[in-house]
Amino acid sequence: MKLIIQIPCYNEAETLPLALAGLPRAIPGIDCIETLVIDDGSDDDTAEVALRCGADHVIRHPRNLGLARAFQTGIDACLRLGADVIVHTDADNQYPGRYVPDLVAPVVAGRADMVIGNRQVQSIPHFSPLKKRLLALGSWMVRNVSGADVPDAVSGFRAYSREAALHFTILTRYSYTLETIIQAGKLNLGIESVPVTTNPPTRPSRLQRNMWHFVKAQAATILRLYAFYEPLRTFSYIAAPFLLAGLALWVRFFINYFSGESGVGRFIQSLTLGTGLLLVGTLIVLFGIQADISGKHRQLTQEVLYRLKKMEIEEKK
Known part of the structure; x- marks a missing residue:
């Protein structure tokens, strides 16, 4: 089996040598290990440093496209490289690179298509209590959306089988971490987590300017992906308040109408407003049905892309 370790970079000339030096040279069940560096439009000499430090493959974006695009570029390149x-x-x-064998083992054994390194967030000393709670909340939301039991949803330390990689098409621009979990969950791919630790930070995060x-x-990413x-x-959740409010106003009108209460005409506004709310709710549900039909077409498109990628890889063998 061939393993490729991909590393996206943006101005990482100083820290990249440490990351490359810590990677394993041999792993049980793996016959060949290669490294791929994706230089995402760096202004420094990241690409040259990668080659000097022994990276087997280097791909350069002409400008900075973001982590999600760099991830997709790496996945596509790894598949082409076999x-x-x-x-x-x-x-x-x-x-730490010493955990790579732990990530790879469930994939090699055929138990999982995606393995995520669980950083055990609650034990990381440089994370504030607020950040720990927010990360736990985010992971809980992703578990509910994807149906996958993932304790550390935003961890970027992962292993993928070729089958999983063939299915992934990243649509968000911010990060790939959440979308790959949700895609894998919807496709019923096997997902596991293994405990890992982290090294002390070498620089501030470039994905988050601040906590807010x-x-x-x-x-926003979770909500967008859920929709x-x-x-x-x-759309049904959005329509529900309109439908319930409209139904309640209709019930109010008919209760007064059939009770024979005098001056029932003064409740006619309940009927009018209720009808308007019911129409709005119904339209939202219809939009949801149309979106669901479009979603089925998207699934067919993803299946076609999967088959085309698979055919391309098999032709190169």
Whole structure:
């Protein structure tokens, strides 16, 4: 089996040597280990440092496209290079390379298609109590959306089987971590987590400018992905208050009408407003049905892309 370890980089000339030096050279069940560095439009000499430090493959984006695009570029390149297993890690040396065999083992054994390194967030000393609670909340939300039991949803230390990698098409721009979990959950791919530790931070995070930015970006990503993969349910939740309020106003009108209460005409506004609310709710449900139909077409498109990627790889063998 061939393992490729992909590392996205953006101005990581200083920390990349540490990350590359810590990677394993031999793993049980793996015949070949290669490294792929994706230089996401760096302004420094990241690509040259990667080659000097022994990276087997280097891909350069002409400008900075973001982590999600760099991840997709790496996955596509690894598949073209014949990878059976892909490990994704960061260039800032956050994740110790000694855990790569632990990530790979469930994939090699055929038990999982995705293995996520659980950083055991509650034990990380440089994370504030607020950040720990927010990460736990985010992981809980992702578990509910995806149906996958993942304790550390935003961990970027992961291993993927070739089958999982063939299915992934990243649509969000902020990060790949949440979307890959949700896609894997919807596709019923096997997902496992293994405990890992982290190294002390070497630089501030580039994905989060501050705590509010992190919360806003992650929450928006989760909501967007939920609406994308569960459109009918999402629109039904939006329609429910309108339908319930409209129904309540109709009930109020008819109760007064059939009770024979004098001056029933003064309740006609309940009927009018209730009808308007019911119409709005019904329209929202219809939009949800249309979105659900579009979602089925998206699934067919993803299946076509999966088959095309698989055919391309098999032709190169």
